[in-house]
Amino acid sequence: MNKIYFYNTLTLKKEEFKSIKKNEVGLYTCGPTVYNFAHIGNLRAYIFEDILKRVLIYNDYKVKHVMNITDVGHLTGDQDMGEDKLEKGARRENKTVWDIVEFYTKAFKNDLKLLNILEPNIWCKATDYIKEQIKLIKILEKKNYTYKTSDGVYYDTSKFKDYNKLSHLDLDTLREGARIEINVEKKNPTDFALWKFSPKDSKRQMEWDSPWGVGFPGWHIECSAMSLKFLEDQLDIHCGGIDHINIHHTNEIAQSEGATGKKFFNYWIHGAFLNIVGGKKMAKSDDNFLTLENVFGKQGINPLVYRFFLLQAHYRKPVEYSLDGIKNAQNGLEHLYNQVRKLGKITGEIDNDFKNKFLEVINNDLNMPQALGIVQELLKSNLINQDKLKTILDFDKVLGLRIDEIIFGENLINKEIPEQIQQLIDSRKLARDEKDFIKSDELRDEIKELGYQIEDTKDGQKTIKLGNRV
Ligand code: AMP
Numbered sequence: 001m002n003k004i005y006f007y008n009t010l011t012l013k014k015e016e017f018k019s020i021k022k023n024e025v026g027l028y029t030c031g032p033t034v035y036n037f038a039h040i041g042n043l044r045a046y047i048f049e050d051i052l053k054r055v056l057i058y059n060d061y062k063v064k065h066v067m068n069i070t071d072v073g074h075l076t077g078d079q080d081m082g083e084d085k086l087e088k089g090a091r092r093e094n095k096t097v098w099d100i101v102e103f104y105t106k107a108f109k110n111d112l113k114l115l116n117i118l119e120p121n122i123w124c125k126a127t128d129y130i131k132e133q134i135k136l137i138k139i140l141e142k143k144n145y146t147y148k149t150s151d152g153v154y155y156d157t158s159k160f161k162d163y164n165k166l167s168h169l170d171l172d173t174l175r176e177g178a179r180i181e182i183n184v185e186k187k188n189p190t191d192f193a194l195w196k197f198s199p200k201d202s203k204r205q206m207e208w209d210s211p212w213g214v215g216f217p218g219w220h221i222e223c224s225a226m227s228l229k230f231l232e233d234q235l236d237i238h239c240g241g242i243d244h245i246n247i248h249h250t251n252e253i254a255q256s257e258g259a260t261g262k263k264f265f266n267y268w269i270h271g272a273f274l275n276i277v278g279g280k281k282m283a284k285s286d287d288n289f290l291t292l293e294n295v296f297g298k299q300g301i302n303p304l305v306y307r308f309f310l311l312q313a314h315y316r317k318p319v320e321y322s323l324d325g326i327k328n329a330q331n332g333l334e335h336l337y338n339q340v341r342k343l344g345k346i347t348g349e350i351d352n353d354f355k356n357k358f359l360e361v362i363n364n365d366l367n368m369p370q371a372l373g374i375v376q377e378l379l380k381s382n383l384i385n386q387d388k389l390k391t392i393l394d395f396d397k398v399l400g401l402r403i404d405e406i407i408f409g410e411n412l413i414n415k416e417i418p419e420q421i422q423q424l425i426d427s428r429k430l431a432r433d434e435k436d437f438i439k440s441d442e443l444r445d446e447i448k449e450l451g452y453q454i455e456d457t458k459d460g461q462k463t464i465k466l467g468n469r470v
């Protein structure tokens with residue numbers, strides 16, 4: 001195995017990555033709160049995490065990737081005050097919370113597809129694992145980490161040694177940061193809700209019985225409960241944007257390590273922000289946030305331009321959004337596609353010297369700007385075109401720019417696949433899942449007769465419309 005180095009927020013150092021299980025990695029990425037569209041700032045986090053995952057796969061790790069969907073309990077204030085973001089979203093749109101969740105989860109998954117982000121192996125919704133969350137809170141209660149107030153059950157952060165080990169802030173600074181909203185019943189400003197009670201005079205759309213009373217879980221507990229459930233013995237890497245360091249991830253560690261008495265994740269990797277002009281973080285609470293559809297879809301720009309735009313910066317450096325920047329990236333990506341088109345359609349051999357150079361930079365804390373430099377070096381080299389093509393297609397397993405489709409077929413992601421074909425594709429997937437390969441081959445032939453080709457890739461079935469090969 002090659003050596004891979006990641007910058008670990010826990011140690012503030014670039015460290016050699018070592019997985020708990022040989023050749024396998026457990027990866028947990030904090031997912032969206034689905035009360036609105038994801039903005040392109042959120043999507044920066046998911047693109048960085050996708051690159052991280054692809055680099056691990058490229059290095060022959062089997063990655064078990066878990067992503068949660070927050071569909072309850074994320075309040076508008078970070079200090080467990082204010083309104084539930086989901087209920088607020090439902091009121092805004094005059095829909096039920098459940099409708100809101102379904103609609104924005106679908107929209108989010110569609111964004112991931114458009115950006116060629118590999119799907120997690122396990123999606124988990126907070127509301128599907130309430131039992132697990134209650135169980136964890138009960139353990140914390142038994143170990144004396146909790147106390148009750150009039151509005152919920154809270155975690156007493158003064159009981160957890162090293163509460164500041166991820167943020168590296170002194171406790172006074174952390175407490176100051178938490179003092180913005182005052183809850184006089186909290187023992188320490190940094191204490192946070194594990195379980196919130198439903199208001200006495202009204203019924204919430206989402207609420208559950210618990211040993212402490214009817215209510216709903218606090219936001220942080222879902223990620224502890226679900227990562228411990230699905231990655232129990234593979235707590236390798238946990239990711240998110242840097243805004244999660246001081247509160248959400250800090251609290252996840254306090255809850256999980258408090259309950260299990262064992263180290264939670266070994267590597268904590270955080271992506272920097274996408275800012276708007278002036279260095280301000282793009283945030284969902286600002287009404288003018290930009291979605292993938294607004295910036296790319298409506299302008300007819302390939303969403304992969306955004307991926308290319310971000311590949312030009314290191315994930316730990318802030319990036320400022322500007323339309324000029326996007327236009328430059330659009331030209332850059334089109335130029336790259338044209339360079340590749342000129343190589344022809346026949347592939348040769350992967351060039352190992354270039355592959356090693358590429359590996360060295362991507363394994364050095366995901367240095368994608370340098371990786372793009374190596375792509376250009378390769379294109380300008382005196383290798384034969386066939387080898388250049390094969391090598392670049394190999395690199396694209398990490399870059400994720402769908403270069404194969406530029407060469408061999410049309411990208412169907414944005415285009416309609418006729419219903420009849422889609423049904424056959426779905427049946428074929430079912431047949432393959434059930435290992436009925438005779439049936440799946442028959443279906444492949446039937447689909448081919450109708451003018452579409454199915455290719456089985458690591459990421460599932462891919463559909464190519466025949467006749468569109470360039
Ligand atoms: P949320 O849906 O607010 O929980 O955020 C989802 C993900 O987006 C988290 O990993 C956040 O850290 C990340 N995030 C939020 N805003 C930004 C931003 N402006 N730039 C980059 N990442 C962000």
Ligand code: ZN
Pocket residue numbers: 029030031223248
């Ligand atoms: Zn989380």
